[in-house]
Amino acid sequence: MSSRQTVSAVDLGDAVVIRDEDRENPVAVRFDHVRKTYKLYKNDRQRLLASFSNHVRYDTINASDDLSFECRRGEALAFLGDNGAGKSTALKMITGVCFPTSGTIEVHGRVSALLELSAGFDMRLSGMENIQMRCQLWGLSDEEASEIIPGIVEFSELGKYIDQPMRTYSSGMRARLGFAFASSIRPDILVVDEALSVGDRKFSAKCRKRVQSIIEKENVTVLFVTHSTAQAQQFCTRGIVLSHGKTLFSGDIEEAVSFYEST
Numbered sequence: 001m002s003s004r005q006t007v008s009a010v011d012l013g014d015a016v017v018i019r020d021e022d023r024e025n026p027v028a029v030r031f032d033h034v035r036k037t038y039k040l041y042k043n044d045r046q047r048l049l050a051s052f053s054n055h056v057r058y059d060t061i062n063a064s065d066d067l068s069f070e071c072r073r074g075e076a077l078a079f080l081g082d083n084g085a086g087k088s089t090a091l092k093m094i095t096g097v098c099f100p101t102s103g104t105i106e107v108h109g110r111v112s113a114l115l116e117l118s119a120g121f122d123m124r125l126s127g128m129e130n131i132q133m134r135c136q137l138w139g140l141s142d143e144e145a146s147e148i149i150p151g152i153v154e155f156s157e158l159g160k161y162i163d164q165p166m167r168t169y170s171s172g173m174r175a176r177l178g179f180a181f182a183s184s185i186r187p188d189i190l191v192v193d194e195a196l197s198v199g200d201r202k203f204s205a206k207c208r209k210r211v212q213s214i215i216e217k218e219n220v221t222v223l224f225v226t227h228s229t230a231q232a233q234q235f236c237t238r239g240i241v242l243s244h245g246k247t248l249f250s251g252d253i254e255e256a257v258s259f260y261e262s263t
């Protein structure tokens with residue numbers, strides 16, 4: 001094998017997910033004929049019964065349907081589409097929150113996600129303790145952690161609350177800390193799902209500025225889900241328009257936006 005360092009390759013029957021930290025690979029993310037099928041049960045009781053029996057009936061929905069695309073390193077790619085088109089599902093498979101049913105996904109580089117920003121915090125711990133714990137989970141050395149933590153605290157604007165248990169935070173405060181962390185750790189691949197509306201108007205503008213500066217200055221690969229075509233044009237160079245999990249259009253961002261607006 002080449003210089004590629006395989007961190008994990010998960011064989012999920014008909015699906016394969018390969019993750020490594022090969023920053024030299026010109027491709028950051030590749031989807032090859034990816035399908036994600038959800039089972040829809042009539043109610044929770046039927047869902048529970050299905051774990052004991054193969055005879056429970058269900059409908060299916062393909063949230064991703066034969067989805068193939070390549071996002072090259074340094075590129076900023078927007079996913080456009082109506083509600084339920086399959087945009088978030090694609091991002092969740094990149095971050096590893098959910099897995100494909102079939103097809104192959106390759107992710108080359110460390111991924112940070114600006115989605116579900118409030119998730120994963122331990123509410124008993126303070127903001128500072130949570131940040132320290134996240135730095136450890138990311139495998140940062142003490143030195144690297146102490147380099148970025150002051151910036152995270154400053155960006156979050158939590159003031160004295162940074163040392164208070166996170167159960168005392170408002171939902172906006174949690175999301176602010178989540179955003180401050182996820183946007184400070186210098187990932188290779190940044191996944192953004194409408195997270196730019198964090199907090200109040202002023203803070204949300206600050207978040208947009210931060211994302212723009214990451215895209216412009218740090219050679220990060222960005223995958224961006226939004227309903228705002230203006231934001232897609234502001235941040236991205238290429239766009240994919242999805243409908244019912246399928247690609248309707250893939251190309252230059254201006255053309256993708258025109259296509260989306262004409263559908």
Ligand SMILES: Nc1ncnc2c1ncn2[C@@H]1O[C@H](COP(=O)(O)OP(=O)(O)OP(=O)(O)O)[C@@H](O)[C@H]1O
Nearest residue numbers: 038039061063081082083084085086087088089090
């Ligand atoms: N856990 C789940 N179980 C069943 N169906 C799901 C699940 N998650 C998503 N879906 C379905 O998959 C389809 C795609 O959902 P997804 O959230 O990816 O769409 P989206 O394009 O991000 O939509 P939106 O713009 O509304 O956020 C939808 O029909 C949704 O109902």
